[in-house]
Amino acid sequence: MHxxxxxxxxCLALFLLGGNLACQRMSGDEEQKTLHYFTWSDYVGPELLxxxxxxxxxxxxxxxxxSNEELLAKLQGGATGYDVTVPSDFMAAIMIQQGLVAxxxxxxxxxxxxxxxxxxxxxxxxTQRYAIPYLWGxxxxxxxxxxxxxxxxxxxxxxDSRYAGKISMLNDQREVFGAVLRSMGASMxxxxxxxxxxxxxxxxxxxxxxxxxxxxxxDQLLASGxxxxxxxxxxxxxxxxxxxxxxxxxxxxxxxxLWADCLVVLQSSPRKELAMQFINYLLEPQVAARTAERxxxxxxxxxxxxxVPAHILDNPAIYPPLELLPRLEWMTDVGETLxxxxxxxxxxxxx
Amino acid sequence: MKQSGGWLWRASVANLFFLYGPIAALIxxxxxxxxLSAAWxxxxxxxxxxLWADQALxxxxxxxxxxxxxxxxxxxxxxxxxxxxxxxxxxRRQRQIEQALLLPLVIxxxxxxxxxxxxxxxxxxPLSLTTVIVGHALFNVPVVLVIVxxxxxxxxxxxxxxxxxxxxxxxDALRYVTLPLLSPAILGAGLMAFTISLDDFIVTFFTAGxxxxxxxxxVYSMIKSGLSPEINALSALFVIVxxxxxxxxxxxxxx
Numbered sequence: 001m002h003x004x005x006x007x008x009x010x011c012l013a014l015f016l017l018g019g020n021l022a023c024q025r026m027s028g029d030e031e032q033k034t035l036h037y038f039t040w041s042d043y044v045g046p047e048l049l050x051x052x053x054x055x056x057x058x059x060x061x062x063x064x065x066x067s068n069e070e071l072l073a074k075l076q077g078g079a080t081g082y083d084v085t086v087p088s089d090f091m092a093a094i095m096i097q098q099g100l101v102a103x104x105x106x107x108x109x110x111x112x113x114x115x116x117x118x119x120x121x122x123x124x125x126x127t128q129r130y131a132i133p134y135l136w137g138x139x140x141x142x143x144x145x146x147x148x149x150x151x152x153x154x155x156x157x158x159x160d161s162r163y164a165g166k167i168s169m170l171n172d173q174r175e176v177f178g179a180v181l182r183s184m185g186a187s188m189x190x191x192x193x194x195x196x197x198x199x200x201x202x203x204x205x206x207x208x209x210x211x212x213x214x215x216x217x218x219d220q221l222l223a224s225g226x227x228x229x230x231x232x233x234x235x236x237x238x239x240x241x242x243x244x245x246x247x248x249x250x251x252x253x254x255x256x257x258l259w260a261d262c263l264v265v266l267q268s269s270p271r272k273e274l275a276m277q278f279i280n281y282l283l284e285p286q287v288a289a290r291t292a293e294r295x296x297x298x299x300x301x302x303x304x305x306x307x308v309p310a311h312i313l314d315n316p317a318i319y320p321p322l323e324l325l326p327r328l329e330w331m332t333d334v335g336e337t338l339x340x341x342x343x344x345x346x347x348x349x350x351x
Numbered sequence: 352m353k354q355s356g357g358w359l360w361r362a363s364v365a366n367l368f369f370l371y372g373p374i375a376a377l378i379x380x381x382x383x384x385x386x387l388s389a390a391w392x393x394x395x396x397x398x399x400x401x402l403w404a405d406q407a408l409x410x411x412x413x414x415x416x417x418x419x420x421x422x423x424x425x426x427x428x429x430x431x432x433x434x435x436x437x438x439x440x441x442x443r444r445q446r447q448i449e450q451a452l453l454l455p456l457v458i459x460x461x462x463x464x465x466x467x468x469x470x471x472x473x474x475x476x477p478l479s480l481t482t483v484i485v486g487h488a489l490f491n492v493p494v495v496l497v498i499v500x501x502x503x504x505x506x507x508x509x510x511x512x513x514x515x516x517x518x519x520x521x522x523d524a525l526r527y528v529t530l531p532l533l534s535p536a537i538l539g540a541g542l543m544a545f546t547i548s549l550d551d552f553i554v555t556f557f558t559a560g561x562x563x564x565x566x567x568x569x570v571y572s573m574i575k576s577g578l579s580p581e582i583n584a585l586s587a588l589f590v591i592v593x594x595x596x597x598x599x600x601x602x603x604x605x606x
Contacts, residue, residue, distance in 0.1 A: 036561035041572040046406050061562045062407060064572035078472035081479070081561035216574050224387045243386060 033058045035274050038071070038082040040064060040261075044282070045294050052281050058274060075100050075266070083269040084278055090174075090331050092131045092262040093124035101130045102265040108276040111283035114303045119260055123330050131262035132279055133300035135291070138258060138320045138328060139175055140251035142218070142237030144228040144244065155183035155252045158229060159202070164209045168227045171213040173345035174331055175257060176203065179231055182254040187329060191337040200344040204351060213349070222247055233259070234317035238296040241317070249317035255327035258320075260300060292318070374590055381583035398584040408585065411569035414480065418555075418565060419548040422487035426544045429488070430495025431537055434503055435529065449500070456493045463490060464557030471558065478560025486558040487551060491544035498543065498604065502536035503529075535603045542600035546593050 037044070041064040049060045063082070065071045068091035075082075075095070087095055095101050106112070112132045119133040143152060148163075158167055158179065169176050178188030180199045190196065211227050212218075219236035221227040223243035230237065234249055241247045263282060265275040281287060288299035289307030296312070298319045299305075305313060313319050320328070334341065384395035402408060433452065437445050455463060467486045471478060506529070514524040530537075552567040559568060566589070570582055 034562075038561070041569070041575055042407070062410075063559075063561060063564045064407075064569060066572040066575045077468050077557070079478045079560050081477055220387050224390050 032271055032274070035060045035084070035271060035278055036082045037062050037278070038065065038074075038085040040086065041066070043086065043295065045290060048282075048287055048290060051287075052278060055281075056274070056277065060278070080268040081270075082266055083271050083275040084263060084265055086134060086261050086263055087131075089122060089124070089131075089133075089260050089262060090333065092122075092264060093333060095264065096125060096130045100267055102267045102269060102272055103129055104132070104265060104279075105276060108273070109280050109283070111280050111285075111301060111303075114285075115300050116302045118258075118325050119300050122260070122262070123332060125262075131264050132283065133260040134263045134282065135295065135297040136258070136260035136300050136320075137234045137297050137318070138251050138256045138324065139170070139178070139231070139233055140237075140249055140256045140317075142222050142230040142232060142234075142240060142247055142249050142317070144222065144225065144246055145248045146246035147228045151248065152229075152250060153253050155179050155254055157252075158183075158231060159206050159209070161209060163229055165211050166226075166228045167206075167210050168212045168214050168218045168221050168230045168232075169206075169210055170218075170231050170233075171215040173341055176213070176231070176348075177341055177344070178257055178331065180206075182252070182256070185254065188257060189329070189332045189334055191334055193337075193340060196337075196340055196344060200348060203344075203348050207348065207351065234320070235296040238315055238317040241315075249315075251316075251320065251324055251327070253327070255329060256324075258325075258328035258330055261297075377583055378587040378590070381580060381587040383580055383583075386580065398580040401579075401581050402584045402588075405581065408566070408569060408581075411564050411566045414563060415549055415566040418480065418483050418487055419545045422484045422491060422548050423541050423544045425484070425488035426491035426495050427537060427541050430492045430540065430544075431499055431533070433492070434496050434499040435525065437500070438503055449496070452496055453493050455490050456497075460490070460553040464554045467554065468557040478558060478563070480560075480563040482558045482560060483555050483563050483565065486554045487548040490551075490554060491547060494544055494547060495537075495540040498540040499533060499536050502533055502604075506532055539600040539604040542596045542603070546596045546600070550589070550593060 035058055037049075037060055039062060043064075044062070049062070052058075053060055065074065068088050071085060071087055072091060072094065075085075076098070092101070106128070109132065112128060115133060116136070119136060120128070122128075122131065122133065125131045141152060141155070141157065143157075145151070147166075148157075157163075158169070169179070174188065177196070177199055180202050181188050181190055181195060184195065184199065184202070186192070186195050186199075212221065214221060214230075215232075218227070218230040218232050219240040222230050222237065222240040225244070230240075237247060237249045241249075263279045265272050265279070269275050282291070283299075283301050285301060285303040286307050288301045288304035292299040292304060292308050293312055296318050299308070308319075380391075381398055382394050382396070383391055384397060385392035437449060440448065464486070467482070467489070468478075471482050476482060510528055510532075511524050514528050519527065550567065551565075552571065555563075555565050555568055559565065564572075566585070570585065573579065573582055
């Protein structure tokens with residue numbers, strides 16, 4: 001490399017970096033026309049994005065995160081420039097509390113008026129001032145009906161030694177404790193220390209039967225037959241059904257978790273109006289229906305139901321039957337008690 | 352002698368298998384027809400086709416290549432000028448400065464990521480692709496420095512004296528003697544920096560802002576929606592490209 005080339009490289013590097021900076025500081029107009037959507041991987045179909053871009057003459061840039069905690073860390077760390085994001089219900093509650101989320105204008109969100117009845121008043125945002133439910137579902141048990149011939153109806157089946165080494169649990173402390181607390185007839189949001197202690201003892205007794213604490217790949221474990229019972233969200237169980245049709249999904253009689261991922265506009269967003277148009281678009285009945293079909297999670301918009309294929313609507317892993325609702329509960333903030341859960345969970349994982 | 356040779360050979364093979372077994376498995380399973388990583392259902396190029404059609408992944412790949420290119424050029428610029436400049440300092444000062452410059456090589460990457468994030472927030476630089484590039488350039492400067500310095504030490508100092516005798520100014524000597532002799536090391540260092548930047552997850556994770564999802568970040572977030580063999584196919588391509596670049600870089604350094 002000769003000196004000339006070095007100088008050339010120097011100029012090139014500075015030029016590229018400069019160009020980069022220039023791109024960041026696009027003219028105000030251009031900047032207003034790019035929407036930044038921070039979401040889970042594969043959470044929106046590319047053709048749906050293209051449709052929104054075409055209709056509004058804007059560009060949508062998608063960035064992805066892998067967990068609610070990562071999302072919060074990123075925003076708390078000072079990342080700005082994202083407009084719309086999709087935290088789960090409990091994380092939306094935390095983000096609202098911390099002032100990270102902007103107030104919404106109901107007039108701009110006509111599609112949010114037709115949400116499923118039970119999603120209209122979320123416990124942490126009863127008047128939909130900050131968060132609009134987008135997708136929802138339950139936590140229950142996926143099982144292989146070819147092996148387990150009598151359909152399980154209780155969380156107790158996860159303690160059945162006949163299935164030792166063929167059980168997977170979520171790798172999520174609140175959900176795992178939720179399962180055992182419910183099997184004891186308690187709430188997953190209990191702050192009763194004695195109950196939590198007993199739950200821990202029961203989980204320690206269960207541990208030898210558990211093949212894996214897995215949140216990400218239990219659909220594969222189920223589909224490949226490595227486990228025959230999996231504690232988890234309905235969507236991945238529905239995915240496993242495609243590869244192994246004998247897979248079924250049940251929310252036990254003691255009840256399960258009701259969850260919803262919520263669309264929010266960030267307080268730091270410079271394009272709140274466009275952000276709300278985007279949220280309204282994602283909730284459009286036909287758009288929402290296509291999303292439900294793609295992701296195998298139920299759409300929060302009631303009006304989407306007519307556009308969802310029957311086999312999706314009838315699959316309890318995707319669309320929870322409405323008669324289940326009285327038995328479902330939201331996961332709520334347990335305040336200081338979280339530390340007790342933390343300690344018990346660590347103890348469980350260490351043993 | 353012969354016996355110990357055979358033993359050594361077997362140990363080397365075992366070692367190689369330990370190092371490359373998992374990567375080989377990854378590459379083989381990227382051709383699996385089944386969606387399940389555990390079950391083999393015959394050969395297929397399906398996942399490579401899926402990869403080809405995946406726009407989100409392609410955008411991430413473009414981001415990664417862009418970051419790697421610009422940050423490598425920046426790191427070369429800073430690293431080479433540092434290496435050459437250090438040569439002119441007295442021995443003790445030289446060692447002190449060099450040690451300070453090499454610190455980023457031993458600092459845990461997580462700390463570097465967090466400190467970069469804090470720094471960018473402090474100077475009010477919004478996180479973006481630019482901050483990722485700056486971060487990558489930062490950890491690549493010492494890499495370039497080490498490689499180029501190693502080559503510089505092997506240069507015969509008399510060459511520069513000869514150049515001066517023949518009337519060359521410092522600039523001329525640098526231009527016509529030092530840099531041409533360094534060029535294999537510079538190219539090698541550049542390829543190494545490029546590879547490291549392409550693969551980096553941790554620093555990128557902390558410094559990425561809107562529109563700055565690179566391939567490693569994207570792959571990590573894809574795990575959430577199930578381990579698709581598309582990831583295997585992508586990783587296989589990445590491994591092959593990275594190995595090729597590293598091999599090329601070593602080849603150049605040997606020259």
